[in-house]
Amino acid sequence: MNITNIPNNKRPEALYIHTPFCEHICYYCDYTRILLSGQNVDLYLTALENELTSYQVGNVSTIYIGGGTPSALDEVAFKRLFQMVDPYRKGVKEFTVEVNVENLTENKLLIMKNHGVNRLSIGVQSLHDETLKKAGRYHTAGEAIKMINLAKSLGFNNISVDLIYGLPNQTLEELSEDIDLYLALDLPHIATYALSVAPHTMFKNLLVEEVSDEMSRMMFDLILNKLRAHGYRRYEVSTFAKQGYECQHNLTYWNDEEYYGIGLGAGGYVNGVRYLNTKNLSSYNKGNYRLEVDEVNPASRIEYFLLTNLRKADGFSLLKFKEVTNLDFSELFAKPLVNLVKYGLIEISNDRVFCSDEGLMKLDYVLFSLIKDL
Ligand code: SF4
Incomplete structure (x- = not known):
C-alpha cells in the first residue's frame, strides 16, 4: 500500500514532528532522545524536511511538535523548524509544541506565536524542587511558575502541564501539595504519569524501585479526586482537561485515526499502513527513515x-x-x-x-x- 500518492480526502489530518535533542537526560526518561551537545542539528533538520516533503501532506487540522525537547534548539534552528512547518499550517486548529522550562525564552515564545502555535505542553513534572532534582530535572518550581505566567501574558491560554507521581521518596502528602500547586496555576490541561523505571535509564542504574501497586493506586485516586473536584474531566486513562481543552491531536491517536509521524523514532499511520522510524540518528540523517512497516x-x-x-x-x-x-x-x-x-x-x-x-x-x-x- 502506498503512503505518499493518496487521494486528498484520505490523507491524515494530524501531523506529528519529532525533535530528539535534549540538553540533559532526565533520570526516568526512555523516550527517543539524544544529548544535544555536539550534534549537527542542521543536518537533522534537513533530513526532517526531506521526510516531511516526501509525504505530500495535505490540509491537516492538528500539528504536534514533540521530543526530546523542541525548545532546546537554539533560536536559529528553532526558527528554521517552524519555517519548515509553515506550509502545512493553513487551516490548522490546534498547533502544540512541547517545551521545557529551562530552555524556553520569551523570544522562543514569540517565534512560536508568530508561526501559529496555539497550545503549549510544558514539561513541569512536579512543583517540588527536591523532587525535581531527584528526577534529574534542571528547573525549579519557581522558574516553572514564572515561565507559565510569561506564556500566559503573551496570549497562550491553552497550556498543558505534566505531573509525574511515584517518584523516589514522594509521599501522598507531598503529592497532595503538588496537586494544589498545579490547581493554583489554573491551566486547562494536566497529563499525569506514573513513574515507570525502564531499562537503560539512570533510575534503573541507580536501582530505583517503582512504588507498590497499592501506593500507585492511592496516588492516582488522590489526583483523580482532587482534579475532578476542581472541574477537570478524566477524558483519557491518565489525562485531564477542562471542558473544550481536550488535546485534539492526541484524540486522533485515541480515536484510531490516521496521522503522519515525522522524525527520528516517530511512528505514523497512513493509508492503512503503520510505520515506525529508525531510532538511529546517523541512519535517519542519511535518509534511511524507516525501521518497520506494518500493513494493517x-x-x-x-x-x-x-x-x-x-x-x-x-x-x-x-x-x-x-x-x-x-x-x-x-x-x-x-x-x-x-x-x-x-x-x-x-x-x-x-x-x-x-x-x-x-x-x-x-x-x-x-x-x-x-x-x-x-
Ligand atoms: S526532557 Fe523529556 S525527552 Fe528529554 S530527557 Fe527529559 S523527559 Fe526525556
Missing part, C-alpha cells in the same frame, strides 16, 4: 481499534466499530463481555461502549480479556 490486517485493525478507543472515557460507538470492522462488537465479544460487564469494568449504553473508572484502572486486563481470542 482485519485482526490488527480490531486490536488497534480497541487499544486506542478504550483509553478514552467516552469509549466508542457500536456503529463506528461496525463501520470500521464490518463486525458486531457485542456478538464478537459476547463471551468476555459477560464478566467485564458483570464486574463493572465495561459499560454498554446508548450505542456506546466505554470503560468505567475501574475499567480504566484495569485497562490492561480489559484489553487482554477482549483481544486474547482474536
Whole structure:
C-alpha cells in the first residue's frame, strides 16, 4: 500500500514532528532522545524536511511538535523548524509544541506565536524542587511558575502541564501539595504519569524501585479526586482537561485515526499502513527513515481499534466499530463481555461502549480479556 500518492480526502489530518535533542537526560526518561551537545542539528533538520516533503501532506487540522525537547534548539534552528512547518499550517486548529522550562525564552515564545502555535505542553513534572532534582530535572518550581505566567501574558491560554507521581521518596502528602500547586496555576490541561523505571535509564542504574501497586493506586485516586473536584474531566486513562481543552491531536491517536509521524523514532499511520522510524540518528540523517512497516490486517485493525478507543472515557460507538470492522462488537465479544460487564469494568449504553473508572484502572486486563481470542 502506498503512503505518499493518496487521494486528498484520505490523507491524515494530524501531523506529528519529532525533535530528539535534549540538553540533559532526565533520570526516568526512555523516550527517543539524544544529548544535544555536539550534534549537527542542521543536518537533522534537513533530513526532517526531506521526510516531511516526501509525504505530500495535505490540509491537516492538528500539528504536534514533540521530543526530546523542541525548545532546546537554539533560536536559529528553532526558527528554521517552524519555517519548515509553515506550509502545512493553513487551516490548522490546534498547533502544540512541547517545551521545557529551562530552555524556553520569551523570544522562543514569540517565534512560536508568530508561526501559529496555539497550545503549549510544558514539561513541569512536579512543583517540588527536591523532587525535581531527584528526577534529574534542571528547573525549579519557581522558574516553572514564572515561565507559565510569561506564556500566559503573551496570549497562550491553552497550556498543558505534566505531573509525574511515584517518584523516589514522594509521599501522598507531598503529592497532595503538588496537586494544589498545579490547581493554583489554573491551566486547562494536566497529563499525569506514573513513574515507570525502564531499562537503560539512570533510575534503573541507580536501582530505583517503582512504588507498590497499592501506593500507585492511592496516588492516582488522590489526583483523580482532587482534579475532578476542581472541574477537570478524566477524558483519557491518565489525562485531564477542562471542558473544550481536550488535546485534539492526541484524540486522533485515541480515536484510531490516521496521522503522519515525522522524525527520528516517530511512528505514523497512513493509508492503512503503520510505520515506525529508525531510532538511529546517523541512519535517519542519511535518509534511511524507516525501521518497520506494518500493513494493517482485519485482526490488527480490531486490536488497534480497541487499544486506542478504550483509553478514552467516552469509549466508542457500536456503529463506528461496525463501520470500521464490518463486525458486531457485542456478538464478537459476547463471551468476555459477560464478566467485564458483570464486574463493572465495561459499560454498554446508548450505542456506546466505554470503560468505567475501574475499567480504566484495569485497562490492561480489559484489553487482554477482549483481544486474547482474536
Ligand atoms: S526532557 Fe523529556 S525527552 Fe528529554 S530527557 Fe527529559 S523527559 Fe526525556
